[in-house]
Amino acid sequence: MKLSKEQIDFFETFGFLKLPQLMADRLDWIIDEFTKTFPDDNKHDGTKRTCIVPFIDQRMSQLLDDPRIEAIGAALLGEDFNYMGSDGNYYSGDTSWHRDGYHKKYKHLKIAFYLDELDGNSGALRVIPGSHRLHDQFGEQLSIKMRDPKASWNIAGNAVPAYVLDVTPGDVLVFNHNTFHSSWNGSTSRRMFTINMCQRYEEADLQELRDYIAGAARFWIDRNYSETMMNTASPQRMIHLEQVMANDGHLAALSAQKRLEMTEPARG
Numbered sequence: 001m002k003l004s005k006e007q008i009d010f011f012e013t014f015g016f017l018k019l020p021q022l023m024a025d026r027l028d029w030i031i032d033e034f035t036k037t038f039p040d041d042n043k044h045d046g047t048k049r050t051c052i053v054p055f056i057d058q059r060m061s062q063l064l065d066d067p068r069i070e071a072i073g074a075a076l077l078g079e080d081f082n083y084m085g086s087d088g089n090y091y092s093g094d095t096s097w098h099r100d101g102y103h104k105k106y107k108h109l110k111i112a113f114y115l116d117e118l119d120g121n122s123g124a125l126r127v128i129p130g131s132h133r134l135h136d137q138f139g140e141q142l143s144i145k146m147r148d149p150k151a152s153w154n155i156a157g158n159a160v161p162a163y164v165l166d167v168t169p170g171d172v173l174v175f176n177h178n179t180f181h182s183s184w185n186g187s188t189s190r191r192m193f194t195i196n197m198c199q200r201y202e203e204a205d206l207q208e209l210r211d212y213i214a215g216a217a218r219f220w221i222d223r224n225y226s227e228t229m230m231n232t233a234s235p236q237r238m239i240h241l242e243q244v245m246a247n248d249g250h251l252a253a254l255s256a257q258k259r260l261e262m263t264e265p266a267r268g
Ligand SMILES: O=C(O)CCC(=O)C(=O)O
Pocket: 091, 094, 095, 100, 110, 112, 125, 181, 182, 183, 192, 194
C-alpha cells in the first residue's frame, strides 16, 4: 500500500486521514490480542478510562512491521520515522477537546484503531480540520479559544463545529498530534488502541526528544519500548526504534520518582 499524493495532501491540509477497512483482514487477530493484553486483574469497570502503555509492545509488536503501517509512517514522516509508543484503552464517556501535543518543528502523528462501530451519537472521534496548523492564525488562536468554548462562543464542547470520524472496526484513523480532537456520547466501554510516530529528530534537537520521552514516566515504565518490541526487532523495525532507544536512559529514574508520587500509573 502507498498513500496517494492526494491523501498526503489531505493529511497536511486538514490534519487527519481516514483509511477505511485498511486492516480488515487482521481484525479478528487484533481484537483477540487486544482482549488478551488486558490482564484479569486490570479489567475495565466502566467508571473511568483503563489504559495500558506501551500497548502493541505487549502482544502486537509485529503491527509495526505491517507494510500498511510502515507506509503511513514513511509517507507522512519519512522512511526513518520514529515509533513513539502506543496505548491501549477502554474509554469511558466523553473525552473533551484537546491536542496530544504542540509540536512546531517535528511532525508527530497518532494511528488509531477503534474496535467498535461508532458514529457521532456513540463516541466517534471528532476533529477540527486545520487545527494542527500552529503557524496559521486559525490554529494558533484556537489554542486559547478552545480552553473554554462556553466563554469563547457561548456553546458547549459537543457543539464545537467539527468533522465526525465514523468508524467501522478495521478502519484506520490517522491524525496529527496538534489536531484538536474529542469524543462525545460514547459508552462506558469503547475499545481503542494507538500507534504514535514522529519524524526523526536532528542531533541539535535531541533534548526536545528526551523531554518528550520523559512524559512517559507517568506510566511507570523504565524503557519507552517493551523488551519484546526491542528483542524481536528486525533491522527494518530497528530503524524506527533506535533513536528513542538511544535517548530513553533517563526514563527509569523518572518513573521511580513517579511511583513515589502517584497511587497508580496514569490513565492517559
Ligand atoms: O476516543 C476518545 O475518546 C479520545 C481519543 C483521544 O483523545 C486520543 O487518542 O488522544
